[in-house]
Amino acid sequence: MTYRRRPSSLHAAAAGAALGWCAALALALIVQSNPVVLGALTLTIIAAGALAGVGAELLRALRLAVPLALTICLINALVSRNGLTVIWRFGDLPILGQTNVTLEATVYGAVFGLRAAALVLLGALYSLAVDPDQVLMLFRRWSFRSALSATIATRMVPVLLRDSKRLADAQRCRPGAAPGRLALMRATTAGVLDRALDVAAALEVRGYATAVHAPRRDRRAASRHDIGFSLAGAGVAIVAVVGRVAGWCPFSAYPLLRAPAGARELTVAFLLMALALAPFADRRGIRG
Amino acid sequence: MTLVRISELSYRYPGVIAPALDGVSLEVNAGEFVVVAGASGSGKSTLLRAVSGLVPHFYGGAISGSVSVAGNDTRDHGPGDLSRDVGTLFQDPETQIVMGTVRAELAFGVQNHGWGAAAVARAVEEAALALAVDGLLDRPTAELSGGELQRVALGATLAGRPAVVCLDEPTSQLDPVAGDELIGLLRRLNEDQDLTVILAEHRLERCLAAADRVIGMLDGRIGFDGSPAAFLIWALDAAPYLVTPGARLLSRLGLDPQPGVKAARAALRAARLLPGPVDVPGQESALKVGRETGSRNRFLSPRHADSPSALRFDRVWHELRDGPVALRGLSLTVAPGERVALMGRNGAGKSTLLRHAAGLMKPTRGRVEVAGRVALLLQNPTDYLVHDTVAQETSAGALARFGLSELADRHPRDLSGGEKQRLALAIVVGDGSSAGPDADPGLEEPAVLCLDEPTRGMDRAAKDELVALLRTIGVAVIVATHDPELAAAFADRVVLLADGAVIADGAAAEVLCGGIYFATETARILGGAGGALLPEAGAALLERERVSA
Numbered sequence: 077m078t079y080r081r082r083p084s085s086l087h088a089a090a091a092g093a094a095l096g097w098c099a100a101l102a103l104a105l106i107v108q109s110n111p112v113v114l115g116a117l118t119l120t121i122i123a124a125g126a127l128a129g130v131g132a133e134l135l136r137a138l139r140l141a142v143p144l145a146l147t148i149c150l151i152n153a154l155v156s157r158n159g160l161t162v163i164w165r166f167g168d169l170p171i172l173g174q175t176n177v178t179l180e181a182t183v184y185g186a187v188f189g190l191r192a193a194a195l196v197l198l199g200a201l202y203s204l205a206v207d208p209d210q211v212l213m214l215f216r217r218w219s220f221r222s223a224l225s226a227t228i229a230t231r232m233v234p235v236l237l238r239d240s241k242r243l244a245d246a247q248r249c250r251p252g253a254a255p256g257r258l259a260l261m262r263a264t265t266a267g268v269l270d271r272a273l274d275v276a277a278a279l280e281v282r283g284y285a286t287a288v289h290a291p292r293r294d295r296r297a298a299s300r301h302d303i304g305f306s307l308a309g310a311g312v313a314i315v316a317v318v319g320r321v322a323g324w325c326p327f328s329a330y331p332l333l334r335a336p337a338g339a340r341e342l343t344v345a346f347l348l349m350a351l352a353l354a355p356f357a358d359r360r361g362i363r364g
Numbered sequence: 365m366t367l368v369r370i371s372e373l374s375y376r377y378p379g380v381i382a383p384a385l386d387g388v389s390l391e392v393n394a395g396e397f398v399v400v401a402g403a404s405g406s407g408k409s410t411l412l413r414a415v416s417g418l419v420p421h422f423y424g425g426a427i428s429g430s431v432s433v434a435g436n437d438t439r440d441h442g443p444g445d446l447s448r449d450v451g452t453l454f455q456d457p458e459t460q461i462v463m464g465t466v467r468a469e470l471a472f473g474v475q476n477h478g479w480g481a482a483a484v485a486r487a488v489e490e491a492a493l494a495l496a497v498d499g500l501l502d503r504p505t506a507e508l509s510g511g512e513l514q515r516v517a518l519g520a521t522l523a524g525r526p527a528v529v530c531l532d533e534p535t536s537q538l539d540p541v542a543g544d545e546l547i548g549l550l551r552r553l554n555e556d557q558d559l560t561v562i563l564a565e566h567r568l569e570r571c572l573a574a575a576d577r578v579i580g581m582l583d584g585r586i587g588f589d590g591s592p593a594a595f596l597i598w599a600l601d602a603a604p605y606l607v608t609p610g611a612r613l614l615s616r617l618g619l620d621p622q623p624g625v626k627a628a629r630a631a632l633r634a635a636r637l638l639p640g641p642v643d644v645p646g647q648e649s650a651l652k653v654g655r656e657t658g659s660r661n662r663f664l665s666p667r668h669a670d671s672p673s674a675l676r677f678d679r680v681w682h683e684l685r686d687g688p689v690a691l692r693g694l695s696l697t698v699a700p701g702e703r704v705a706l707m708g709r710n711g712a713g714k715s716t717l718l719r720h721a722a723g724l725m726k727p728t729r730g731r732v733e734v735a736g737r738v739a740l741l742l743q744n745p746t747d748y749l750v751h752d753t754v755a756q757e758t759s760a761g762a763l764a765r766f767g768l769s770e771l772a773d774r775h776p777r778d779l780s781g782g783e784k785q786r787l788a789l790a791i792v793v794g795d796g797s798s799a800g801p802d803a804d805p806g807l808e809e810p811a812v813l814c815l816d817e818p819t820r821g822m823d824r825a826a827k828d829e830l831v832a833l834l835r836t837i838g839v840a841v842i843v844a845t846h847d848p849e850l851a852a853a854f855a856d857r858v859v860l861l862a863d864g865a866v867i868a869d870g871a872a873a874e875v876l877c878g879g880i881y882f883a884t885e886t887a888r889i890l891g892g893a894g895g896a897l898l899p900e901a902g903a904a905l906l907e908r909e910r911v912s913a
Contacts, residue, residue: 080504209468246747249740255750263750274459281452283476286444
């Protein structure tokens with residue numbers, strides 16, 4: 077799940093604009109809790125992935141996101157003691173004690189799980205559609221080393237995944253009993269440290285430690301994709317924050333469930349979707 | 365002009381008593397192409413690290429003496445400062461690539477030096493053109509092959525136009541084609557741009573012909589410093605494991621060793637042991653044997669399907685999702701006790717074939733049949749070593765079988781490269797004590813032993829040791845390798861793969877004689893004559909012909 081340039085409006089936008097658009101969606105996911113709005117935002121991310129040509133990869137990310145959402149929902153339903161509408165009585169369970177599952181705790185867990193799943197999908201969309209090298213350039217003016225560390229960490233993920241697959245294959249080749257998990261974990265950690273040392277040495281000899289600020293580049297004129305995604309991101313952020321402050325889409329789970337799905341909630345959901353997806357309509361100059 | 369000046373340099377890594385470098389003094393002039401030769405642990409890499417400033421700034425340790433690069437003393441300037449004058453390239457291209465695209469990678473170093481946007485763009489363009497990676501500029505680095513990655517890493521090293529470039533075994537992970545291309549490229553940059561090259565390499569037959577000067581390292585000291593031809597004469601007595609196959613051939617014939625195929629052929633022609641490129645009437649050479657072996661139609665000699673086999677691939681396909689076809693209807697039979705070398709470019713399907721044999725992969729079509737357990741040693745032996753002591757890794761019998769009993773109390777990660785290789789072999793092969801119908805199916809003697817690139821980064825002594833060890837095991841052995849010298853020394857049969865299919869399959873003397881890349885140095889010098897692959901066989905052939913002439 078790494079960035080590759082593709083023919084889409086999102087890929088054509090500058091990293092700053094694309095990053096801002098992703099950040100606005102993340103903000104909306106955090107400040108909004110109404111299930112209608114959260115559902116609309118999740119659909120928006122999937123649709124954006126499809127329009128950006130990374131739909132298949134996002135579906136693979138869904139395989140991680142859905143179990144995560146279900147786990148959160150299940151744990152909250154079993155652990156939370158809040159809510160008045162009991163839908164299942166388990167009685168006394170070991171460790172958990174008296175366990176009554178309430179509708180409110182289940183819905184609250186589902187909403188929380190949906191938000192987590194949407195954030196996972198958004199993270200996947202970001203890593204597939206926003207050029208990490210451009211992000212590094214963007215941040216190096218303020219905090220070069222932090223930006224570089226973040227980029228290197230991203231870069232190390234596929235390397236470490238390949239390493240762990242190699243280690244797993246090697247262990248499958250061992251006859252007899254498999255080594256214990258602790259031994260494997262120690263070996264993996266040692267491998268990661270070796271890799272990190274190699275990368276650090278490579279960074280040293282490429283002048284990372286003494287990096288100096290380049291003369292400021294001539295500011296590139298913003299493209300219509302940059303403007304489109306910047307405006308869309310600003311619009312999404314404003315609607316989400318104003319909607320939260322004004323209480324347009326209320327949601328509360330305890331003690332009794334209150335999650336209206338009327339015209340106002342649907343309007344806000346539609347508005348967020350339309351704003352976020354509008355820049356994808358401009359495909360002039362995008363060859364696919 | 366002296367570019368690198370090393371004076372009485374001694375260095376010890378932290379926690380290690382023996383010095384890695386001991387009283388090294390050396391000067392390298394601008395525009396020189398220097399090869400640093402030596403066994404594993406002789407101090408080659410440490411010498412390069414001292415020039416790039418990683419020693420002592422990055423690795424710590426105790427140092428005395430001085431190193432000065434382009435007038436900068438490395439005691440006062442760290443690797444970051446020195447990177448303006450010194451480019452450094454390591455073995456593993458994967459850990460040197462830090463950016464997402466080739467363009468960003470080439471730009472990274474010069475941006476760190478504070479170059480302006482226009483200068484960066486020009487440097488990227490020029491490095492890409494010089495390294496012939498201009499077609500890759502917008503490709504994600506995660507999608508590049510090993511050879512492409514190494515070229516990009518070299519491009520990133522050279523983009524800032526350093527005066528000197530230090531390369532630590534840059535071809536160890538490349539196939540012979542990519543390796544030769546890289547050495548040729550370095551020579552061209554050295555000639556065209558006056559780039560000073562300091563190259564540490566184990567496969568000297570690959571690079572000596574390109575060098576102006578060779579430094580022979582012995583236990584942290586400089587044992588030799590001079591021309592490649594003089595180095596080979598010195599190595600014959602002082603360090604025989606550093607002598608190239610071509611030099612061994614010439615010395616066995618009583619001639620002065622020469623670096624490279626061209627010079628060796630010239631020496632043989634001068635001694636009238638080899639015919640000239642165009643035979644001169646009246647000047648008959650001793651060698652009349654042409655390439656009588658290796659006729660094309662014998663390269664794909666079919667193996668009888670009903671003969672006993674330890675391993676059989678029957679029209680095996682492996683098609684990767686969203687990727688190329690790794691194996692294309694491959695059929696191959698390996699007899700019990702047979703020793704097979706599997707060769708081919710990176711991506712030809714060698715590793716995939718071995719993984720299918722060991723059951724790590726399943727064919728999308730076709731069948732793989734094995735007559736028992738298949739032991740597979742993957743490329744990196746360290747991946748097998750997960751315990752705190754050697755004794756915990758495998759049984760005492762297996763350690764004894766592979767000569768590791770004395771190391772039982774050591775930590776596996778503290779072993780040398782060759783010892784790690786032997787320990788990993790002991791783990792996958794076992795002690796062979798569990799045999800018969802009641803044996804534990806996981807622990808019985810394997811029917812087939814597969815090794816994937818077992819000599820990557822090994823010096824010749826360790827390779828010879830491995831060949832001797834493999835000869836004693838007594839089961840069918842398949843080795844995937846890029847090293848024709850190893851294949852010639854070890855294998856009865858060589859299978860050449862390309863694009864997931866077998867393109868040549870025959871006796872080692874047939875397959876390794878006629879080619880350019882997949883041929884031993886002896887075979888290239890003799891033009892494939894008489895099927896001689898190794899210096900001893902080549903010298904015997906020429907002696908016979910000399911006597912009969």
